[in-house]
Amino acid sequence: MLDEALELARRNVERSDRDLLEELCxxxxxxxxxxxxxxxxxxxxxxxxxxxxxxRTQIVDVPGGRHPVLRADLEVDPSRxxxxxxxxxxxQPPEPLELWESPPFEPVVRDGLVFARGSSxxxxxxxxxxxxxxxSRMAGGPPLNIRFLIEGEEEISGTALGTYLRQHAEExxxxxxxxxxxxxxxxxxxxxxxxxxxxxxxxxxxxGADHDLHSGTFGGVAPxxxxxxxxxxxxxxxxxxxxxxxxxxxxxxxxxxxELRSWDRPPEYGETLRRLMGASALEGEAEFPPIQRMWxxxxxxxxxxxxxxxxxxxxxxxxxxxxxxxxxxxxxxxxPDAIAERLVPYVRxxxxxxxxxxxxxxxxCRPFLCGADHRAATVAREAFRAAFGKExxxxxxxxxxxxxIDFQExxxxxxxxxxxxxxxxxxxxPNERFSLDHYHRGIEMLIRFMYGLA
Amino acid sequence: MLDEALELARRNVERSDRDLLEELCxxxxxxxxxxxxxxxxxxxxxxxxxxxxxxRTQIVDVPGGRHPVLRADLEVDPSRxxxxxxxxxxxQPPEPLELWESPPFEPVVRDGLVFARGSSxxxxxxxxxxxxxxxSRMAGGPPLNIRFLIEGEEEISGTALGTYLRQHAEExxxxxxxxxxxxxxxxxxxxxxxxxxxxxxxxxxxxGADHDLHSGTFGGVAPxxxxxxxxxxxxxxxxxxxxxxxxxxxxxxxxxxxELRSWDRPPEYGETLRRLMGASALEGEAEFPPIQRMWxxxxxxxxxxxxxxxxxxxxxxxxxxxxxxxxxxxxxxxxPDAIAERLVPYVRxxxxxxxxxxxxxxxxCRPFLCGADHRAATVAREAFRAAFGKExxxxxxxxxxxxxIDFQExxxxxxxxxxxxxxxxxxxxPNERFSLDHYHRGIEMLIRFMYGLA
Numbered sequence: 001m002l003d004e005a006l007e008l009a010r011r012n013v014e015r016s017d018r019d020l021l022e023e024l025c026x027x028x029x030x031x032x033x034x035x036x037x038x039x040x041x042x043x044x045x046x047x048x049x050x051x052x053x054x055x056r057t058q059i060v061d062v063p064g065g066r067h068p069v070l071r072a073d074l075e076v077d078p079s080r081x082x083x084x085x086x087x088x089x090x091x092q093p094p095e096p097l098e099l100w101e102s103p104p105f106e107p108v109v110r111d112g113l114v115f116a117r118g119s120s121x122x123x124x125x126x127x128x129x130x131x132x133x134x135x136s137r138m139a140g141g142p143p144l145n146i147r148f149l150i151e152g153e154e155e156i157s158g159t160a161l162g163t164y165l166r167q168h169a170e171e172x173x174x175x176x177x178x179x180x181x182x183x184x185x186x187x188x189x190x191x192x193x194x195x196x197x198x199x200x201x202x203x204x205x206x207x208g209a210d211h212d213l214h215s216g217t218f219g220g221v222a223p224x225x226x227x228x229x230x231x232x233x234x235x236x237x238x239x240x241x242x243x244x245x246x247x248x249x250x251x252x253x254x255x256x257x258x259e260l261r262s263w264d265r266p267p268e269y270g271e272t273l274r275r276l277m278g279a280s281a282l283e284g285e286a287e288f289p290p291i292q293r294m295w296x297x298x299x300x301x302x303x304x305x306x307x308x309x310x311x312x313x314x315x316x317x318x319x320x321x322x323x324x325x326x327x328x329x330x331x332x333x334x335x336p337d338a339i340a341e342r343l344v345p346y347v348r349x350x351x352x353x354x355x356x357x358x359x360x361x362x363x364x365c366r367p368f369l370c371g372a373d374h375r376a377a378t379v380a381r382e383a384f385r386a387a388f389g390k391e392x393x394x395x396x397x398x399x400x401x402x403x404x405i406d407f408q409e410x411x412x413x414x415x416x417x418x419x420x421x422x423x424x425x426x427x428x429x430p431n432e433r434f435s436l437d438h439y440h441r442g443i444e445m446l447i448r449f450m451y452g453l454a
Numbered sequence: 455m456l457d458e459a460l461e462l463a464r465r466n467v468e469r470s471d472r473d474l475l476e477e478l479c480x481x482x483x484x485x486x487x488x489x490x491x492x493x494x495x496x497x498x499x500x501x502x503x504x505x506x507x508x509x510r511t512q513i514v515d516v517p518g519g520r521h522p523v524l525r526a527d528l529e530v531d532p533s534r535x536x537x538x539x540x541x542x543x544x545x546q547p548p549e550p551l552e553l554w555e556s557p558p559f560e561p562v563v564r565d566g567l568v569f570a571r572g573s574s575x576x577x578x579x580x581x582x583x584x585x586x587x588x589x590s591r592m593a594g595g596p597p598l599n600i601r602f603l604i605e606g607e608e609e610i611s612g613t614a615l616g617t618y619l620r621q622h623a624e625e626x627x628x629x630x631x632x633x634x635x636x637x638x639x640x641x642x643x644x645x646x647x648x649x650x651x652x653x654x655x656x657x658x659x660x661x662g663a664d665h666d667l668h669s670g671t672f673g674g675v676a677p678x679x680x681x682x683x684x685x686x687x688x689x690x691x692x693x694x695x696x697x698x699x700x701x702x703x704x705x706x707x708x709x710x711x712x713e714l715r716s717w718d719r720p721p722e723y724g725e726t727l728r729r730l731m732g733a734s735a736l737e738g739e740a741e742f743p744p745i746q747r748m749w750x751x752x753x754x755x756x757x758x759x760x761x762x763x764x765x766x767x768x769x770x771x772x773x774x775x776x777x778x779x780x781x782x783x784x785x786x787x788x789x790p791d792a793i794a795e796r797l798v799p800y801v802r803x804x805x806x807x808x809x810x811x812x813x814x815x816x817x818x819c820r821p822f823l824c825g826a827d828h829r830a831a832t833v834a835r836e837a838f839r840a841a842f843g844k845e846x847x848x849x850x851x852x853x854x855x856x857x858x859i860d861f862q863e864x865x866x867x868x869x870x871x872x873x874x875x876x877x878x879x880x881x882x883x884p885n886e887r888f889s890l891d892h893y894h895r896g897i898e899m900l901i902r903f904m905y906g907l908a
Contacts, residue, residue: 201768210732215755216853219783220747221727221736226756234688239806273675278664281808282675293674301669302680303771308758314655314816316781317757327770329673352693354735362768399670
């Protein structure tokens with residue numbers, strides 16, 4: 001049945017392409033209210049295709065959400081395992097329009113690439129999964145139960161799907177989760193995300209006198225909350241990039257030996273990064289290679305600071321207040337809540353006489369670790385090898401993907417976080433493009449993945 | 455002649471009051487373009503009065519100035535000394551109008567106080583000097599040559615008078631200068647300003663990557679100019695209030711023994727200051743009493759800081775730039791230019807890899823020291839004692855009065871910096887008021903001062 005499904009996929013590439021191009025015509029821009037109807041139309045369009053595959057679909061308006069969650073279930077045999085595939089049907093706004101070589105919602109194929117907003121992020125990915133399911137169906141499969149959860153709020157950091165997952169955790173029981181929203185490494189190798197950093201985001205507010213003071217009159221005795229908040233931020237992280245919060249590193253788990261091998265980079269990688277950032281040098285913990293500093297080391301960065309007089313020229317005010325935004329990127333097994341608890345008294349201890357510094361937690365996301373030492377990862381890597389002729393790299397991301405945490409915490413299944421987009425696919429940018437070769441091979445990879453898991 | 459002049463002053467208090475009230479009706483608000491004609495009218499009004507006293511007047515439009523300098527000369531005898539009296543005929547805007555108990559430019563006398571914008575700052579002061587000259591004239595004096603330099607840009611930090619002084623230094627030769635724009639101490643004692651702090655005001659700009667970066671992706675290797683600028687500001691001044699710029703304190707001259715005696719304050723003075731600022735504690739160099747920290751110790755304060763995302767909520771940006779404004783209050787004999795030269799490499803040394811911090815000098819003013827160990831100060835104190843029955847305190851000010859430096863540097867004469875406003879005169883605030891008792895005694899004091907100097 002596997003071979004027949006693969007054969008069908010190979011014979012029908014033009015049909016697969018047509019399906020993708022049709023979805024790419026829908027301007028499902030979740031951020032723009034004027035596209036709300038298009039976003040919903042995309043959900044309906046997908047639901048109809050899924051129904052044609054014999055799936056039971058629901059378009060769920062979750063309280064608190066702006067766009068619906070599309071759920072589709074195909075139960076072939078309750079005794080077989082279930083694979084849940086995650087994706088999103090919403091896209092980023094296409095602006096700036098003048099930089100597009102062809103209109104963002106009129107997909108065009110040039111040199112084996114389809115150019116359109118959403119082509120790589122995420123329609124090419126989830127459409128490949130639908131096609132894989134379709135060819136498996138035609139070949140008498142699939143060999144396991146399949147569930148799709150495709151959301152419409154990924155690009156606006158919506159919470160509808162997370163809420164839905166936690167509220168329906170029991171009925172959404174699954175054996176495997178494929179978080180299918182990513183792509184290949186810079187070296188064009190398939191990639192499995194084995195971990196993501198979490199975050200603790202705080203706002204600091206320092207208060208001194210109860211009104212702004214004149215620095216001529218009071219400079220020398222007046223508490224200056226701007227100076228003090230600068231001092232707090234300076235002391236939170238040493239010159240070497242080491243965070244000074246007591247116990248901050250207590251639960252940092254080093255990456256696995258396989259991860260470290262997989263993360264190996266040539267010596268010029270730091271130089272590449274430096275150029276990418278347009279910076280004159282890298283910062284941070286010199287004892288760790290750059291890739292570890294970004295993927296498996298926690299950090300602290302200030303994101304905003306506002307206090308006093310910031311117009312043109314001179315004003316000699318000692319401001320009454322100062323505000324800053326600071327976040328810590330956290331790694332497994334650091335706990336944002338525990339660190340927030342240590343941060344508050346520590347910040348207080350860094351203040352100076354007459355200045356009170358308040359810490360407000362604006363957001364947290366736990367770090368994520370799914371590893372590659374499980375069956376789903378092994379099967380995914382074999383499928384990538386067979387379809388692309390390439391080995392899979394283990395990678396992490398320095399950023400957070402909250403939905404991966406939601407899946408892990410709500411469903412607790414073996415998880416693969418991966419995707420098909422080629423490295424130069426330019427998601428979120430003008431002229432987003434998706435490789436049709438990756439699409440076709442990706443359909444085969446996904447067929448192999450389903451058969452391998454069964 | 456002195457006694458006759460004093461007698462005339464005493465007999466004519468109502469006439470002196472009328473003169474003051476007439477000037478207070480002119481809304482000479484230098485900051486507001488719609489009052490430009492009123493400002494000039496005030497200069498003309500004063501010039502006419504001075505001409506009636508036999509003075510030669512010039513209304514000088516100095517290139518680069520917004521409002522004219524009024525100069526008036528009365529040469530009684532070239533072999534006698536010359537006294538130059540400084541004042542300003544412009545006033546602060548009266549807003550907020552709704553807080554005034556009577557209209558700001560319709561002077562009203564209640565309980566021995568005249569309420570009007572400009573009553574204490576500075577019309578009451580310079581009108582007392584005009585009246586003193588008038589009564590001296592009537593009594594056959596004055597006994598020395600008198601020059602008035604009354605500017606119209608004091609409240610907008612204009613440079614016209616400073617420019618004029620330096621360009622005409624030779625013809626403006628004088629033996630004594632009375633900078634007559636101040637008032638009594640909080641304890642209602644006459645005060646001589648023996649020193650003023652100077653200032654070095656800089657803007658710092660820190661630059662990291664050439665564009666904003668995502669802290670998830672690059673946090674750990676990206677230079678963060680916000681963190682670095684916070685570090686620079688934190689390191690410029692220790693927790694104890696001590697400035698760390700190399701050589702910063704090299705030329706700090708301690709106050710004189712008489713100044714220290716004059717500055718003596720009861721132990722609860724710190725508590726009074728704390729309440730005045732609305733702060734929970736004083737900051738600064740604990741080894742110096744608060745009054746020295748404000749008057750004779752240099753300081754460093756940040757006045758503004760802007761970088762990155764300062765709106766509501768979270769944004770995980772590593773900003774490409776950060777800007778801060780910082781000033782140092784300097785004391786005799788610190789040199790702002792020499793300190794700026796040391797600051798630049800020192801700031802650079804405090805930076806971190808990948809961040810460049812630029813220092814731009816926005817303004818400087820040298821510290822000022824005129825002391826009280828000269829004839830003009832002695833005569834002023836005797837005159838205050840005779841007219842008010844009070845001893846004079848030596849004080850300094852933590853702020854800068856650039857025109858005092860201009861006078862000192864251009865003319866090099868013995869200088870008295872003082873004034874008549876009572877402590878609760880509320881300059882710059884609604885319901886500004888001036889004590890008519892201070893006005894009348896002030897006229898006598900000024901007559902005695904002129905006769906004493908001759």
